[in-house]
Amino acid sequence: MSHPPETQDAMMRLSQLFTKTSKESSKSDVSRNAQLLTRAGYVDRLMAGVYQYLPLGLRTLGKIENIIREEMNAIGAQEVLMPSLHPREIWETTQRWDKVDVLYKLSSDREGRGECDLALGPTHEETVTPMVGGFVQSYRDLPVHVYQIQTKFRNEPRAKSGLLRGREFRMKDMYSFHADQADLDAFYDRAIQAYLNVYKRVGLGETTLVTFASGGVFSKYSHEFQTISPYGEDVVYRVPGTHTAINKEVIEDTDALKDIIPNYKPGDEKNLEELKAIEVGNIFKLGTRFSSAFNVSFTDKDGQVKTPVMGCYGLGPSRLMGTIAESMGDDQGLIWPEEVAPYKVGIINLKVGHAEADKASADAYAKLNAAGVEALLDDRDLSVGVKFADMDLLGLPWQLIIGPRGLEKGAVELKQRATGERSELSLDAALQKLAGR
């Protein structure tokens, strides 16, 4: 074997990682998340709004997606994978072929002269509705909740802000089908809770607001999940002291205000707190807009043929990754919460080639591996300044700093990236702390 098994999985030697960090970043990618993620070698931009995920970035993206997956599974949703390539016909069925302006349309004519007859999926009501409909005949078959995590395509008029607004991006989209409105309403509330769990686990719990927003064409209102950020594109008004808000687009709406402000009286909206925010999730009650378009029906308890009511629930892992980078980085680099960091700890061997430092570092690396703690070992023979700076840029939650000076007195250093807090302790104590739950 040319590589030790650990490089395939939980462990990585920085000397083996093909990406590198950079001091400078592209001037044409100005947002903080794009700058930091690019400089640290997490992502690479191919074109406006289209990024490739490098090993470190892919690990973080994967962790975010797994958190979302766990929370969706926990409310009884089942995972599927639908295609990106759609026939024109299904978009004609819902009359959205010409209405959805972000729809990428393709021609399957190999001469390139024919009409467009394919689309790249920007959303999947058109595929999920007939798919689920084929399995639903009775009220006993309902409810159904399915989701997928998949790459979406939207021809944004202006892709920008790094991972925050892409033309190709990762999306978790869930669709629910119910026998009646009450069942939809109940599931909708559970979905809100599941979403809040996701934001909490990725470290955005405190700054993410459940926001009353416009419902668009399907229903009067929808709910957005908005993470407070000066870089956000949306303006929301928060009810002070709470995690609820109302989007600027419906601030004039008295019904909406009554819904979020307890004992609302006219004028109370002046007390709301205006904030900029990034939309990190959006859920809707769709009613029967799609189920009736595709003639999906079921026989209810009373023998009547009815149309299921639907909900849809979007959450973009790549945008979420950008939002975390955007709101948690500092001048030194990224700062990842443990649940989404590509590795929990970065081991810095300050003096590669020094027998004791090499030994202690290898020892720490092996023991962390054995304990199931994901670790990245900086075993490059570079000056310490570079290694400290790089590790700060990568943003792993913990740094285990091992060098000759400390080893002389039997100590290593453990640094917490987020706080900068450092402590000197024995290697065993440090390993125990890292492996501790």
Next chain:
RNA sequence: CGGGGCGUAGCGCAGUUUGGUAGCGCGCAAGUUUUGGGUACUUGAGGCCCCCGGUUCGAAUCCGGGCGCCCCGACCA
């Protein structure tokens, strides 16, 4: 889709006003040096100057036309 800016080495930039066939920093290679917060120095490799056309003895530079990128706004199931 409006307004503004930009496109020169892998990356960040200068050079364009006043045409004379390219330069700096980072990174990269070799070496000396240094060693607990991006060490200092030496040498070297690396460029269809976004594309197409025009003017000219000669174009990164001037003129036409494309394409692409970023920022502000519009837009954003």
